[in-house]
Amino acid sequence: MAERSGQKFLRVPTTAQLSRRLQLIADQRKQSGRTPSIRSLALELIERGLQEIEDRH
Structure with a gap:
């Protein structure tokens, strides 16, 4: 987190x-x-982003 x-x-x-x-x-x-759906790609992107945030804190 930046300040x-x-x-x-x-x-x-x-x-x-x-x-x-x-x-x-x-x-x-x-x-x-596998042919990725937009929904599955978006969910995976969100999951990875949340994991990155958790890893930083």
Whole structure:
């Protein structure tokens, strides 16, 4: 968590970083022979993001 002028806030990934992460997840799923749905990709992206936050704290 970062702090600026007394306020704490979480650092969030940029749109480009999220796009790269989604592409990596989609590529991994395609390699395993599964066609990823938008819903499953979004859920996995959220789960990974939450895990990163937990790992940092």
